[in-house]
Amino acid sequence: MHILFLTDNFPPEVNAPASRTFEHAREWVKKGHKVTIITCAPNFPHGKVFEGYKNKLWQSEDVEGIRVIRVWSYITGNQGFAKRIxxxxxxxxxxxxxxxxxRRVxxxxxxxxxxxxxxxxxxAAAIKQKPFVFELRDIWPESIRAVGAMKDSKILDAFEKIELFLYRRSKVIISVTNSFKDNLVRRGxxxxxxxxxTNGVDTSRFFPRHKDSDLEKELNxxxxxxxxYIGTHGMAHALETVVDAARLLEKNVGGRDxxxxxLGNGAGRDAVIKGARGLSNIIFLESxxxxxxxxxxxLLDVSIIHLKKNDLxxxxxxxxxxxxxGMGVPILHGVEGESADIVTSYxxxxxxxxxxxxxxxAALVSLKSNPGLRDELRKNGLRGAQSFDRKKLANDVLEVLENAAK
Incomplete structure (x- = not known):
């Protein structure tokens, strides 16, 4: 089977869409399938083309057996909604x-x-008369409203009509959460x-390891x-909460060490760094x-995951x-809903x-003082990661694609 996959993010970019697509496609190639990726010149998150690449009309490369075609696009950083569109x-x-x-997809x-x-x-599927599959990673444009990037308008209403059109025209939809599926079913x-x-983890890369002593020394x-907190510093992540927690920890005897x-970049990073001025217990690093x-x-004894308090x-x-x-790092989880259920159940x-x-x-101080609980959470994480191994999930997606292609 020849799978043609369109994504505007792909390695060497390191965000979640790029990783998911590459790690799935790599497994499909190992299974004997042909995969062609059409993407653009790598530029996320700064809006600057990565070294070694050019923003050309057409360029092609082989990445672990995957044919990758990179096409020209208008590249911009996080410089406003209109430019992003x-x-x-x-x-x-x-x-x-x-x-x-x-050819011959x-x-x-x-x-x-x-x-x-x-x-x-x-x-493309309509022109070639082939099945079209929508991989749903976000409810968009609803997420635009959720982060306040754009006020309600006729433009967003028109976008929602296009969104529903695509859902209806797809042969199948592959959703990364059960909640997204419920949302679509409610909308007909x-x-x-x-x-x-769901998303998952490449356990061949993310596995337990000792603290990197050189890096630990370098960062004091x-x-x-x-x-x-490792990941995108976006509007949706409300990372000023982490900065406020850092300020509270400086005043708490149990939290001073x-x-x-x-670590990361995004539209909200500059504002977060500005808000952290004067704090000595917080370190900001580029992606x-x-x-x-x-x-x-x-290096992490615990990882913080956080999103805005919003129903979406x-x-x-x-x-x-x-x-x-996969790394065996206990999670401090500031997200409600389906993801919190996974943290709790596992x-x-x-x-x-x-x-x-x-x-x-308070949770940071509590976990710091309870190494037994941290060890238990670590062991549970390693066991739980096996249920979300990327190889298994890639095969699950492949089965859906094979049935759709038939």
Whole structure:
């Protein structure tokens, strides 16, 4: 089977969509299938093309047996909603044109978060008369409203009509959460064609390891209890809560030797750094490669996961949760809903109320003083990670694609 997959994120980018697509496609190639990825020049999250790449009309490379075609797009950083839409739409157009020249495909997949990629996949599938699969990673544009990036408008109403059109025209929908499936069913989409395959972890990369002594020394973390947030610093993450918790910890005798490590980039990062001025217990670091990030994971005694307190985010399962489990890092989970249920049922962490800095600070002090609980959470995480191994999940997606192609 020849799978044509459209995504605007792919390695060497290191965000969740890039990792999921690559790790799935790698397994499909190992199973003997042909995979062609159409993406753009790597530029996330800064909006700057990575070294060694150019923003050209067409360039092709082989990545572990995957044919990767990179097309031109209008590249911008986090510089406003209008420019981001131009970015998405330019990729939609060039990826559609490129797909026309990819021959003998059996099925075409388009992935969100934003749906313009899925628009290109639907159009390509219509031209080639092949099944179209929508991989649903985010309820978009509802998430735009949730983070306040744009006020309610006729534009968002029009986007929702396009969104529903794509759901209806897809042969199948692959959702990353059960809550997303429930959302679509409530809006009239046939539940029989929606298959849930969660995010997961590449256990060949994310596994327990000793603290990186060189990095620990470099960051002056020797003898410290290290809590970390690793990932996108976006509007949805409300990371000012972590900064407020750091301020409370400086005043708490039991929390003064706790260091907070913040690694990543995103639209909210500058504001968070500005809010942390004067604090000596918080360290901000730029994003690093997938190969390097495990060194930073190794430093953590506990990992913080956080999203805004919003009903939409009750439906989200942050992918970094599975990386925590794979590394055996206990989780402090400030997200309500389906992801909190996983943390609780697998007993891999402690939940706290989103946007509640006092609760986060108290949980950090409590976990620091309870090494027995941390060890129990670590062991549970390692066991739980086996249920979310990326190889298993890639096979689950492949089975859905094979049935759809038939």
């Amino acid at each position: 131009l970015d998405y739409q330019s990729y939609m157009l060039t990826s559609f044109l490129a797909s026309i020249f990819v 059996d099925i075409i997949v388009g992935t969100s978060p934003q749906f313009f990629t899925a628009c290109a996949a639907w159009a 989409i046939d539940g029989e064609k929606i298959h849930v395959v 973390l020797n003898g410290k209890f290290v809590a970390g 706790i260091k907070l490590l913040m 690093v490669s997938k190969e390097e990030v495990v060194r930073y994971w190794s 985010f009750r439906t989200v399962i942050p992918s970094k949760m599975f990386e925590c489990m 007993k891999v962490g402690v939940t706290f109320e989103p946007e509640n800095a006092e609760a986060l600070a």
